[in-house]
Amino acid sequence: MINLPRDISHEKNLSEIILEVENLRVSIETIDKRVEVLRGVNLKLKRGEVTAIVGESGSGKTTLAQAIIGVLDTPPVFIESGEIFFDGIKIFPSNEKINFRGQGINMVFQEPLVSLNPVYTIRKQLEESIEVQGLHMKKKEIEEELSKILSDLMIRDVDRVLNSYPHQLSGGMRQRVAIAMAMIQRPKLLILDEPTTGLDLIVQRKIIQLLLKLKKEFGTTLLIITHDLAVAANMADRMYVMYAGKIVESGTKDQVIKDPLHPYSKMLRDSVPSGYKDSGPLRVTEGNPPDISHLPSGCAFHPRCPLAMEICRKEEPTKKVIEDREVLCWLYDGKQNT
Amino acid sequence: MMGNKILEVKDLEVKFPVRSKLLASKEEKFKIVIEKVSFSIMEGETFGVVGETGSGKSTIAKTLVGINYPSAGEIYLMGRKINFNKKSDLIFLRRNVGIIFQDPVGSLNPKLRIFDIILEGLNFEEKYTKEEKRDKVYAVAKKVGLNESKLFSYPSELSGGEKQRVSLARAIISPKKILILDEPTSSLDVSIQAQILNLLQNLKEELNLTYIFITHDFNVIKYMCDRLGVLYYGRMLEISEVKDAYENPLHPYTKDLMNANITIEGNSGFESETELGEPARNGCIYLNSCRFKMDICNRDPPMIELNSRLVKCWLYDKSQKEDYIKVKGSN
Ligand SMILES: Nc1ncnc2c1ncn2[C@@H]1O[C@H](COP(=O)(O)OP(=O)(O)OP(=O)(O)O)[C@@H](O)[C@H]1O
Ligand SMILES: Nc1ncnc2c1ncn2[C@@H]1O[C@H](COP(=O)(O)OP(=O)(O)OP(=O)(O)O)[C@@H](O)[C@H]1O
Ligand code: SF4
Ligand SMILES: [Mg+2]
Ligand SMILES: [Mg+2]
Numbered sequence: 001m002i003n004l005p006r007d008i009s010h011e012k013n014l015s016e017i018i019l020e021v022e023n024l025r026v027s028i029e030t031i032d033k034r035v036e037v038l039r040g041v042n043l044k045l046k047r048g049e050v051t052a053i054v055g056e057s058g059s060g061k062t063t064l065a066q067a068i069i070g071v072l073d074t075p076p077v078f079i080e081s082g083e084i085f086f087d088g089i090k091i092f093p094s095n096e097k098i099n100f101r102g103q104g105i106n107m108v109f110q111e112p113l114v115s116l117n118p119v120y121t122i123r124k125q126l127e128e129s130i131e132v133q134g135l136h137m138k139k140k141e142i143e144e145e146l147s148k149i150l151s152d153l154m155i156r157d158v159d160r161v162l163n164s165y166p167h168q169l170s171g172g173m174r175q176r177v178a179i180a181m182a183m184i185q186r187p188k189l190l191i192l193d194e195p196t197t198g199l200d201l202i203v204q205r206k207i208i209q210l211l212l213k214l215k216k217e218f219g220t221t222l223l224i225i226t227h228d229l230a231v232a233a234n235m236a237d238r239m240y241v242m243y244a245g246k247i248v249e250s251g252t253k254d255q256v257i258k259d260p261l262h263p264y265s266k267m268l269r270d271s272v273p274s275g276y277k278d279s280g281p282l283r284v285t286e287g288n289p290p291d292i293s294h295l296p297s298g299c300a301f302h303p304r305c306p307l308a309m310e311i312c313r314k315e316e317p318t319k320k321v322i323e324d325r326e327v328l329c330w331l332y333d334g335k336q337n338t
Numbered sequence: 339m340m341g342n343k344i345l346e347v348k349d350l351e352v353k354f355p356v357r358s359k360l361l362a363s364k365e366e367k368f369k370i371v372i373e374k375v376s377f378s379i380m381e382g383e384t385f386g387v388v389g390e391t392g393s394g395k396s397t398i399a400k401t402l403v404g405i406n407y408p409s410a411g412e413i414y415l416m417g418r419k420i421n422f423n424k425k426s427d428l429i430f431l432r433r434n435v436g437i438i439f440q441d442p443v444g445s446l447n448p449k450l451r452i453f454d455i456i457l458e459g460l461n462f463e464e465k466y467t468k469e470e471k472r473d474k475v476y477a478v479a480k481k482v483g484l485n486e487s488k489l490f491s492y493p494s495e496l497s498g499g500e501k502q503r504v505s506l507a508r509a510i511i512s513p514k515k516i517l518i519l520d521e522p523t524s525s526l527d528v529s530i531q532a533q534i535l536n537l538l539q540n541l542k543e544e545l546n547l548t549y550i551f552i553t554h555d556f557n558v559i560k561y562m563c564d565r566l567g568v569l570y571y572g573r574m575l576e577i578s579e580v581k582d583a584y585e586n587p588l589h590p591y592t593k594d595l596m597n598a599n600i601t602i603e604g605n606s607g608f609e610s611e612t613e614l615g616e617p618a619r620n621g622c623i624y625l626n627s628c629r630f631k632m633d634i635c636n637r638d639p640p641m642i643e644l645n646s647r648l649v650k651c652w653l654y655d656k657s658q659k660e661d662y663i664k665v666k667g668s669n
Contacts (some may be wrong), residue, residue: 156613171391203490229602284536
């Protein structure tokens with residue numbers, strides 16, 4: 001495995017931006033049609049920050065993550081156009097096949113069983129993750145490293161966990177092991193796809209604390225993909241909201257959650273119940289999530305948007321920059337920075 | 339308005355046979371999944387059942403519609419004791435108690451059209467003509483906000499929210515007193531969840547329903563329910579009004595859950611100290627995880643009544659009063 005050189009500064013300066021995705025378009029091609037899943041996505045992750053991508057099922061979150069680490073299910077899924085820079089290097093498109101997994105970017109998949117091999121014990125898999133780094137550690141050092149990472153992850157009965165096979169562990173424990181396996185390679189960027197979905201409350205809270213602790217200790221940049229706004233609210237510095245393959249809004253966590261600009265971000269926030277029973281109905285409109293193979297004309301959100309105007313039905317909105325935030329909505333036409 | 343006790347569950351026990359790999363062992367082994375659970379439901383209320391994966395929520399739900407049979411304990415519906423071995427009692431139960439199953443995909447027959455799936459809800463009502471049945475399907479589809487054009491589709495052609503509307507239509511096409519909602523929104527996106535929650539609130543008013551609402555989402559419970567019961571490994575540990583449970587949880591487990599709950603306000607600043615242990619075999623089931631455990635906790639605590647709340651914890655036993663005050667102060 002080739003790891004990226006640690007401090008390089010060609011093409012783009014080693015800046016505070018660790019990952020940049022520019023105008024990424026991803027399609028799924030079948031015999032009779034081609035469907036666009038990502039329709040021009042831009043993303044900028046700041047070094048050491050936690051960025052969350054939120055959005056509903058099918059909006060393209062996992063596809064985006066897979067495109068970044070280069071594991072798209074090709075065919076039928078492929079990148080049509082766009083550029084991806086990691087740590088100053090253009091990783092897509094690129095002539096060399098760079099393997100930047102490991103110390104570069106690592107990912108914990110939506111279902112932790114995908115990250116784990118069912119036929120090996122956890123010990124074997126973790127040891128392998130260390131060996132892959134080519135650090136030639138002694139047996140004893142490896143053992144110490146394993147104990148350290150597992151106790152960081154608040155796994156108490158280390159030996160039992162190490163000697164288990166993935167299916168013998170609870171969902172929360174599997175998720176921790178998957179995180180351990182990703183972290184043990186000390187990636188600069190760790191992508192976590194729905195890291196807490198399906199886990200019990202107390203375990204979910206633990207995982208959140210843990211990730212924030214790891215980030216602090218190792219300075220890892222985190223990209224969290226989730227459909228749970230509360231998870232984003234409790235972890236992220238910055239947020240991106242996705243709808244039908246586009247980023248419709250980005251800003252700091254507080255901007256997006258407390259003062260959303262895009263009508264869809266508002267709807268997401270208003271959909272999460274927060275009060276008691278007597279607090280009145282939730283403010284949502286009727287309508288279903290879009291079908292990516294039959295997207296509505298104009299703004300893809302217009303059929304569900306309470307504020308849709310004539311132009312929204314006809315033309316796709318262009319990106320508006322308002323102070324330090326970005327929004328994709330006709331309501332802000334003419335209001336952007338000059 | 340809340341009225342009389344409509345359903346009463348007393349010391350319910352449900353067990354399942356455990357398959358032994360040893361052919362030699364002849365005697366059947368059982369795993370007790372629900373142990374001595376008691377609660378009452380008042381007419382017109384929404385009673386929430388919370389608990390983590392495997393705590394037995396669905397098992398209770400399925401017992402209340404006669405899919406699982408209790409191995410001990412009693413269930414009274416509108417004052418009538420249900421004998422699970424009597425067909426007429428089971429019909430009485432199923433006529434009055436409807437259910438929305440946890441898995442919206444698995445509970446809809448993929449080979450049937452939506453129209454026929456909704457009709458399944460009239461199984462116990464043979465008195466209707468074909469026309470009457472058709473009218474009923476259209477009327478109930480309208481009630482749950484399901485587009486008529488979907489009635490002749492198959493489940494695979496529907497979105498998650500639409501499937502949940504179909505389950506709901508099937509459950510209420512014949513009038514029910516109680517509707518059990520087993521995680522009715524956990525497979526849905528939040529904006530669709532919000533639509534269904536609003537719909538459920540409206541239907542309840544319109545049809546004078548009583549709800550038993552099962553979920554592991556604490557924001558949803560808070561928003562939907564009047565009272566809640568906290569289930570842990572088949573034991574009910576606390577029953578309280580929702581407001582009390584959120585503002586002053588009694589059981590150490592309820593406290594831990596409330597601490598762990600995160601909201602969009604972004605409240606996870608403090609560390610949760612709990613590390614969930616295995617359920618205890620002897621004594622209080624929460625012993626191995628509890629921050630407040632005492633010597634006496636090696637004995638199984640009784641359900642203790644405290645200001646019309648119920649809590650299964652020694653901290654609230656009168657003889658342990660000093661500790662109780664200490665805990666209240668530290669929350
Ligand atoms: N290999 C594939 N073949 C066909 N369609 C695909 C494939 N991968 C993704 N898609 C489609 O692309 C769209 C985006 O999927 P993606 O998994 O990225 O969404 P997501 O936002 O991660 O959703 P979720 O929250 O459900 O995980 C979906 O409509 C999905 O059905
Ligand atoms: N038919 C059955 N046979 C054997 N064991 C069962 C059966 N149904 C449920 N169980 C077991 O009973 C326990 C409780 O299951 P149940 O489905 O009621 O939990 P739950 O609280 O609904 O969980 P979840 O939140 O995951 O839906 C689990 O350990 C489960 O494996
Ligand atoms: S009975 Fe004891 S161990 Fe159980 S919850 Fe109460 S204090 Fe904790
Ligand atoms: Mg996904
Ligand atoms: Mg269940």
